[in-house]
Amino acid sequence: MLFNTFDFLFLFFPLVTLVYYLLPHSYRWIWLLGASVYFYSYFIPYYLLILVLAIVIDYSAGILIENSNNPKHKKYYLIASVVSTVLLLFIFKYYNFAAQNINHLSGFIQQDWKVNLISIALPVGLSFHTFQSLSYVIEVYWGKQKAERHFGIYSLYVMFYPQLVAGPIERPQNVLHQFYEKHTFYKEQFTMGLRLMAWGLFKKVVIADNINVVTNRIFENSTHLDSFSLYAGAFLFSIQIYCDFSGYSDMAIGSAKCMGFRLMENFNLPYISQSIKEFWSRWHISLSTWFKDYVYLPLGGSRLGKKKTVLNQVYVFLISGFWHGANWTFIIWGALHGLYNSIGHFIPKKVLNFNFIKNDFIKKKANQFIVFNLVLFAWIFFRANSLADAFNYIHNMFSHISINYGFAEIGLKRVSVLVLIFIAVLFLTMDRRIHEFIRKESNLFSVKAIVIFSVLVSLIITCGFWGKVQFIYFQF
């Protein structure tokens, strides 16, 4: 089920929340689990089996690890659990990619290694719930989390509907105990949840989905466009992906909050970042911290000297790129971020911080501008269908130097694109204020709150693109 549909907004969400509060505490987990199963089976019911398999593996692994007194056995259980979870991910997400590359390679070196492709669709949100599941097993292995003995509650930890298909990728310490807590209805908490949902829905259907129409055409017809139009396409995609994914996250956090659950923040105004490092502390926070805790730090983090630190960061970004999708475009996207980060280590701080600029405001804006454009450049790889498309786009962006606004040739109204660019810029300037206002606990019925909420609802109805556009991150 999609968050941006009538079924979710006016049937599923109100019903699940209402019944949740009406039920006695001891039955609530059953209700939530049932609702989550229904939510997920809206996509392809058969994929529930894969989810159940992952749950059974990691639930059993957690208990076996905790019950075992032998460190070697504990390690074996952990490895078995990680390998089987990663295997699931490999089969569904990476097998065909690996097979295609082996076939290409065999053609290139004139060998006959034909690997057959399999016709299989990626279960929605597989990368998210497998990572959440892995997080649990690793925490149990490290002794930071007790193994969950209640199979239903553990299943709910993996399947909790708000964050089931696109995160935030939660940690067991933050979520598991909340399923045992008795949540009572608080007006302030509920209204904050609703505000978050409205803001998330606004970002998705008003900003991201309307921009989607334009970026699709620009990225599919880059050959015909001039550098300004191509830059505009990349700029709009940067805003689209932010609004799409942070919109989903806000709706997830908001819908959970309405039932009294606290999920971790996933975005914190990433485009105000003044360095790539800061960007990654603000963008997809739950994934960044996952990689930091379970890959970067175990590899040695920044403790083993500058060279090793840089290498560790490059590994993490490469894996992060690969996590996003089985395509070289995502790997290059990750590699680019790794490269940006590494270069940062070798440029003197004075230069990097623009110390030669005296005015702090200009210094800050210059940093933000550079970071935003580096991120924008990398998004071209993320959005392109293939590496060839991405290179073609970049080549045209730097070689077709003119401002022809060739939008009409690709079926777009020039004035429409310019209005959307204006709206995107306006959104960037107002994002911080609204982000902070929405998260402040306040009375829903204060005049300011009523006006902002009414404007959001009105814009969602009138300007929302109601065409069941999937969230970009669902494909991961």
Place this chain on the structure above:
Amino acid sequence: MFKNISSYIIIQILVFLLIITCLSSIKVRGIRVWFLINENVILEGGQTKLMFDDLENFKPHENAIFVIGSSHAYRGYDPRIFKNAGIELFNMGTSGQNMKDSYTLVKTNRSKIHNLIVDIYPGVLETVSEESTVMLIQNANETQTAFEILKNNFTINSFNNMAARLFDIKPKPMFFDEKYIYNGYVETDTYFKSDTGSTYENFTPGGNFKYLDSILNFASNNSIKVWLATHPLKWNESYKNFYKNSYLPQVQKILSKYPDIDFFDFTFSHSNNDSLFSDANHLNQRGVNYYNTMLLEKLK
């Protein structure tokens, strides 16, 4: 609490009206900003507008035939060919018209319709799309008809288009660069270039079958003579299998309730001759001549 909720609802309505007024009145280069931001709010105009203008002035005889359906209809039934055979024809087809909207059109024009061709093919019976709903709402000559269409297919997009229609003071029809003939017909003179065949493989009968049934039922209760028809389509073996095994049984199931209704199915009446088509889905004028001649033979 009740006072708070009441004041919220009142402010919400006022803000909503204010926003609609702004979106409808603020223009950039002569186009209302609402159309620039939201692609689902469409401009009035095109074939649908011209069809409704003609419909207003159309005074049909007893033997006049109306056609309903999607672009297959408005590109597939030429009133000039029918006129030469002594039959008046009016094409009420609109782009992506679903059976729900067709049903509303038949009901709202009941007084004019005595004979009706319902143009069907798998695509139009599979999904209830909003494409025709928003177009009809923007272009229907009578606001009451627009309301009727909105009522029968209420979605946020159709609601927005109704609001845009009501707030539109000076409509400016959108540019239409195709060859509109008259009585709803659009002539296509291009030729199909590659041989891809049709791509349907799985057929999920959606809500449209229910409305096809409603149209046939309404016609039978109101003494309207009805025929179902499908014009020639590009096909390949897999499409043929799908058509005969998955799609056709569903149509025959409905038709079994109406023994007096004939179904003129010309889908495979040709040897995949590209020169009859403008694309994989539509006939060009040569194809229309071929099809309409065959159809007229059957109608006689």
